Amino acid sequence: YPEITLGASAGYTGMLEHIGDPITRRWSFGPSISWHFPTRVDRARVRAMEAGADAALARFDGVVLDALRETQTLLSHYAHDLQRNQSLRDARDAARRAADDTRRLYQEGRLAYLDSLDAERTLAAAEAALADSAAQLSRDQVDLFLSLGGGWEGSGQAEIAARHPVEP
DSSP states (O other), X not given: OOEEEEEEEEEEOSOGGGTTSGGGEEEEEEEEEEOOOOOHHXXXXXXXXXXXXXXXXXXXXXXXXXXXXXXXXXXXXXXXXXXXXXXXXXXXXHHHHHHHHHHHHHHTTSSOHHHHHHHHHHHHHHHHHHHHHHHHHHHHHHHHHHHTTOSTTOTTHHHHHHHSOOOO
């Protein structure tokens, strides 16, 4: 684009001994127009800026795709752990029914005490596994929250990556 400026100048021209004489004074006032014709350097500079913008867009796309992949992986882990939790809940309920039945059978004298203790041990193991599964679900929820942008302080990202490595 052309550049238009208004300016003024004043001064003296001539031999040093004539400075100050009215004949050596000069002054001017008026507009100045300058135009820069694009060269190869300018075109190369424009191409470099466009390439920089393309690189920034590619980096942004990469970050977005990584975030989507991480979120998808965490959602998959969470869905799997929900199914596991439900299965453990069903197993715990079945173990509770079995422990109740064996306790009743022991009290009636039909089973040995060791059978009743074994059923109680199985129930305790099922409850412990269910509690561990509930804790894992809580960790999965926190990890999912962090991957969706919560907790932007950034302290949990390395921990998430360590617990759930992304498979290529």
